[in-house]
Amino acid sequence: MKDVDSLVMRVVHWTIPLLTIGIFAVDLLTPVGIAVSILYVVPLLLTVFRSKEQESLYFCGLATGLLWLGLFLKPPGSSLLYGVLNRTLGTLVLWILALGLIRFRRLQHESVQAERDLMSERVERAHAEGLMMEAQQARYYADREAVRAGVGRKEAEGQLLVAQLRLESIIESAMDAIITVDEDQRVVLFNHAAEQMFGCSTQAAIGQPLDRFLPTRFRDAHRHHVQGFGQSGVTSRKMGHLGTVMGLRSTGEEFPIEAAISHIAVEHQKYYTVILRDITERKQAEIVLKETTERWQLLMQYAPAALAMLDRDLRYLAVSQRWMSDYRLEGQSLIGKSHYEVFPEIPERWKIVHQRGLAGEVVRCEEDRFVRQDGTEQWLQWEVRPWYTIGGAVGGLVFFTEDITERKRGEEALHESQRQLTTLISNIPGFVYRCRNDRDWTFEYLSEGVSDLTGYTVQEYLVQRSISYGDNTHPGDRERVWQEIQAAVAQRRPYETTYRILTRAGEVKSVWERGEGIYAMDGGLNYLEGFVTDITERKRAEHLLRQSEERYRRLIAISPYAILVNRGDRILFANDQAIKLFGAVKADEILGRSVMDLFHPDYHPAIRERIHELVEGRAQVPMLEEKIVTLSGRSVDAEVSAARFVDEEGPAILVMLRDISERKRLQEQLRKTERIAELGTVASGMAHEIGTPMNVILGRAEYLMDRVTEEPIKKGLQTIITQVERITRVMNQLLSFARRKTPERGALDLKQVVEDSLEMFHERLTRSQIQLELLLADPCPMVLADADQMSQVMINLVMNAVHAMPNGGTLHVALAPELQMVKLTVADTGHGIPREVIKKIFDPFFTTKEFGKGTGLGLTVVKGIIEEHQGSIAVESQEGAGTTFTILLPMADNKT
Amino acid sequence: MSPVTNGKGAVLLIVEDDREMRSLLCDEFCGMGYQLREARDGDEAFLSVLQSVPDAILTDLRMPAGGDDYVSRLRTVAPQCPIVVMTAFGDARLKAQVLKAGANAYFDKPVHIAELKNCVQQLLNHGPGAEGR
CATH class of the missing domain: 3.30.450.20 (PAS domain)
Incomplete structure (x- = not known):
């Protein structure tokens, strides 16, 4: 390869000039119409193999020159315009190509630089x-x-x-x-x-x-x-x-x-x-990488979120501590374990989510329920996000989850509490509000209850604002309510007020309001919050209660019973009757005293027993006769009943008393009268039985008296006769008392009766050296009385007076009208009646006279007669100074 | 019936259930020359009067077959005979009843025999009409 490259380099070296010269020659020879000049592109492209990038540019310049030179040298023809256009285009192509080549070479150079990354x-x-x-x-x-x-x-x-x-x-x-x-x-x-x-x-x-x-x-x-x-x-x-x-x-x-x-x-x-x-x-870079890795691991581990990074097979690569704690996996080592192995309970829908994530999708859910294998429930917010390798493929998934169980529960609790609050607010009799502190009390929040109270809807207050609560307030209370609330707000205390409102129907209702200011952080008043409720019924009830109280107060005031309220052995209340009964002038003299102070000590055990029964829960104890002690220490018979009641201060005892001394007295009198009547019956029966034997004694004594001459015997016989006569007198007195007939009452001139009676005593009085003092009103009103009985009364009283004055004295007899009565007074200046005796003088058979002089029935008979006449008899006596009997008898009507 | 003076020979019927009282009355009136007949109760007295009406009757009231209607019965059989009634502690009402029933005199026991004698004597002397005190 290297050989080929160097060969090309060498061939290019000389090929470019040769080709250029060749193209120029061809261009000259060809007619203008044929665009041979575009062939300069070939040597231009060859300049790529030259080491210097500028060479393309140089060559492009040269080619442009040759191109336009060729046009000048060629004989001009009809297609000159075409030729010019053609060459312009060619020139453009050449330059674009040249610039493109330069750019290409520069990019190549830069990519070499980039490889040092x-x-x-x-x-x-x-x-x-x-x-x-x-x-x-x-x-x-x-x-x-x-x-x-x-x-x-x-x-x-x-x-x-x-x-x-x-x-x-x-x-x-x-x-x-x-x-x-x-x-x-x-x-x-x-x-x-x-x-x-x-x-x-x-x-x-x-x-x-x-x-x-x-x-x-x-x-x-x-x-x-x-x-x-x-x-x-x-x-x-x-x-x-x-x-x-x-x-x-x-x-x-x-x-x-x-x-x-x-x-x-x-x-x-x-x-x-x-x-x-x-x-x-x-x-x-290594240091940076190491630091980055450490930081990343730190971040991952201690992130305050549950994070997990998994590979494509959902095996754990990394997890945060929060992940371990959130899913209660502490102590386990997850790295390398399958997600499904750690969480076998993962639902199918999540597995689908994982697949979607692995397909490159980011899936998240705000709220999802996860039921753990042990049945516990977790609410999660999660996100599944794929992570990518450098190559751009999905390397696995990152899980971000957040356990929102607490939040969810909190939200549920909040929701529940809001629901409760809403129920509560909608059920309270009244409304709650938040309002501005202005004279309209402009509402910002209002509960539905307002419509029940005022008749206006929440919308009218809050949305349409067609009515304000200020308008609802009764004009008579408006200013006062405003002042009260302003005063409370100024002192930053809650306010509480009662006022009237006018409802839509024109009704006036009483309401009670309680609220307080809500203040901003800077201390300014934001608004007022509070509660308003209808107290019309309560007001009415209070009124009725007051009326009822007044009624009972009056009832207690006029009650013939004395009423006391006792709590914890202290008297709390006493009505007027009670004050009177106990001889007090003011209630204070009784209030606060122990109940025992007011009752006779003889009755204390019984009273304690009764109080105990009441305290133990018995509703009331029956009426009982007891004795009270007045403040002056006098004992008074009273009838007492008591009942238990409980008020907010606890149990108390209501005691009702009635003075029964008068009744007792009458009963006693009746009892005595009955006894006397019984006595009369007995005497009457007895009289029949003893009459004959007495007659035999008397007769025999007289018989003998005529036949004996011895003085001692005669004296004895005379005694027998006298004694029989005495018995006879007693028996007659007794019988006259027992057999007294129903008086035949009519208008009677008492003066005449008095004078007749005194006439009978004339001789006796003279003999006893008793001065008679008569003071008879003339004319004196007639009395309604029986003449015989009145005579009997007079005789008895005068007889007593004479007996009281054995050594002489003055008998004072007076008769005078007094109110609707006539008063007869018989007074002597005799020896008087001792204090301890005076109470008994009207009792039958009670006598102070020496044996043989009194029957003990005279005053009993007198009293009986006077009382039968609806009159009264009183006695005053001072030992050694005399006795005065005062009799009051009702006047007769003028008609009779 | 011829009027009797000084009680001599006059027949007096004494009616008394109490023996002592009867004895006393007999002793007293016997001494005055009356001819006495005695009866112990109402029935005996009635029978005695039926046999022969006495010149005067002195009678108790409270005794067997006695009482105020007893006086009425006696009066029916002896319309003219003075009847003197004595009874132990009688009362005004009883006295009124007895007199109304036909008695000529009424006495409460105990009575002084002298009073009785006077009364009987007067009745015998003056005929009926005298009353007891």
């Missing part, structure tokens, strides 16, 4: 080694030719020439520095690349020792090394086998080189040829 290092090395081989071969030939020179000089010279040419072109065009030294290590060959590498021209390098291109510290070692190599049988060592050595540029800069060396002996002279390559850039 680092990525094609292996090719380059092979090329360099090839050059080396070629050079060696060429030298071999050259050497052999030289050796053979003597034998066949002519032939040898020819071959030598070819070899030299080839060698020179190789050496010049080699990208590695090629330096040949002789046995003395002086430079004999220094190519262009070496010039550039060491910054030293060939002229300057030739004849210089090689040491000059080595850093001083390597020089000796290198020299020995080269000599050692020369003495060895090895003729060449490949690039890189020597390791990296350092070169020295003329500027003094050291740089790493790789070297290949070969040696050859020509005519006993040894020559060493070194091929050197500057590997500064490669070294740097």
